[in-house]
Amino acid sequence: MLNPLRSEAEAFRFLIYVVVVAVLIAGFVLLVRALV
Amino acid sequence: MEAAAVSGTHGSHAGVHDEEHHGPPEANRSSRVEPQLLGMLLFIISEVMVFGAFFTAYFFIRVVNGDQWPAEGTELPKLIAGVNTAILLSSSFTMHWALECAKSGNRFGLKAGIVTTLGLGATFLFIQINEYVHIGFSPADTAQASVFYGLTGLHGAHVFVGLTLLSMVTIRSFKGHFTPEEHRGVEVPGIYWHFVDVMWVIVYLSVYII
Numbered sequence: 001m002l003n004p005l006r007s008e009a010e011a012f013r014f015l016i017y018v019v020v021v022a023v024l025i026a027g028f029v030l031l032v033r034a035l036v
Numbered sequence: 037m038e039a040a041a042v043s044g045t046h047g048s049h050a051g052v053h054d055e056e057h058h059g060p061p062e063a064n065r066s067s068r069v070e071p072q073l074l075g076m077l078l079f080i081i082s083e084v085m086v087f088g089a090f091f092t093a094y095f096f097i098r099v100v101n102g103d104q105w106p107a108e109g110t111e112l113p114k115l116i117a118g119v120n121t122a123i124l125l126s127s128s129f130t131m132h133w134a135l136e137c138a139k140s141g142n143r144f145g146l147k148a149g150i151v152t153t154l155g156l157g158a159t160f161l162f163i164q165i166n167e168y169v170h171i172g173f174s175p176a177d178t179a180q181a182s183v184f185y186g187l188t189g190l191h192g193a194h195v196f197v198g199l200t201l202l203s204m205v206t207i208r209s210f211k212g213h214f215t216p217e218e219h220r221g222v223e224v225p226g227i228y229w230h231f232v233d234v235m236w237v238i239v240y241l242s243v244y245i246i
Contacts, residue, residue: 004234005077008226012132015230019125019237026241 076224080231083194087235090190094183094242107178113167114244120163121240124195127156128233131226138209138219146222147209153229154202161195164188184243191239194232201225 004014067074097103106112134149168185175185205225208214214222 004230005073005080005227008132008135008223008230011227011230012128015125015128015234015237018234022237022241026245029246 070220072220072224073227076227080228083231083235087187087190090183090187091238091242094187097179097183103180105180106184107173107180110171110173110178110181112184112244113171116163116167117240117244120160120167121236123156123163124160124233124236127153127160128230130156131229134209135219135222135226138214138222139216141216143209143212146214147206150202150206150209150222154199154206157195157199157202157229161192161199164192164195187239187243191232191236194235198225198229198232201228 002010002014002017004011063071065071069077098105130149130152134146134153137143137145137149173181175182202225205222208221
């Protein structure tokens with residue numbers, strides 16, 4: 001399991017995941033707001 | 037005779053001890069996690085709670101109160117902050133590259149990576165301060181302004197702490213302190229730097245974009 005506090009490599013991978021998930025959530029919110 | 041033998045054995049042990057260890061005895065370790073990592077782990081957990089308190093104030097204004105965001109008559113510079121986000125994210129890539137270089141014994145790569153990370157982080161902070169100067173509202177104007185300055189300022193303070201750590205790593209890198217076997221001094225600040233980046237991505241998307 002990914003533990004961002006175990007090593008720098010895992011923290012870096014966690015950052016990439018956060019960026020992807022956060023951009024997807026922001027995109028979804030903006031899309032819904034545009035449609036409603 | 038026996039006493040002499042015991043004394044002799046003790047003497048030889050003391051000799052070995054003197055050769056192997058200097059200074060005070062090593063601190064007791066009660067955790068399987070390395071002390072440096074454990075310290076950073078506990079620190080980051082407490083930091084998440086601090087950011088959580090600021091995000092609570094932010095979501096209270098936007099969700100519970102349903103106030104306009106940003107406050108009427110104010111505007112947030114999304115594009116400049118977006119460029120700043122790209123700068124900070126780039127610095128995480130250079131940080132990761134620096135550590136990979138340290139692990140593989142590439143000293144030039146380590147130094148170049150750390151200096152680039154430091155430069156990108158300083159640029160981020162400079163742009164952030166410049167944004168404050170030109171944004172046109174103060175923390176005392178509205179609740180939204182207070183939360184905006186609170187969240188971005190808290191993050192900016194973390195970037196400053198990160199830059200201080202990176203400065204130490206840079207000096208140590210140039211002094212040749214890190215080797216493929218011993219690079220904990222790069223790894224632990226690296227974890228902190230990625231944490232600062234993770235927090236900025238969340239701050240940027242929630243404060244500027246959504």
